[in-house]
Amino acid sequence: MLSTLLVIAGVLVGLVALLGLIVHLSAPRRVRTGAPRTPSWVVDAGKPHPDAWSPLSTTSTQIRAVR
Secondary structure (H helix, E strand, O other): OHHHHHHHHHHHHHHHHHHHHHHHHHOOOOOOOOOOOOOHHHHOOOOOOOOOOOOOOOOOOOOOOOO
8 A cells, every 4th residue: 555655656746747847848938138128018008908899990881892
């Protein structure tokens, strides 16, 4: 029974270590530069959210024929 618990504990520790390795390898690389980059969401912070039901163009709501 003790050997079964040791095997289960070893498998769990191995899985946690493998998960940590996968997370470490998949993390984006940090590039050290002088100036900090501004995230893209900061630029859009003051803009209102687009309404899904409003037309994209205010000039016309009809589809134009392409010739």
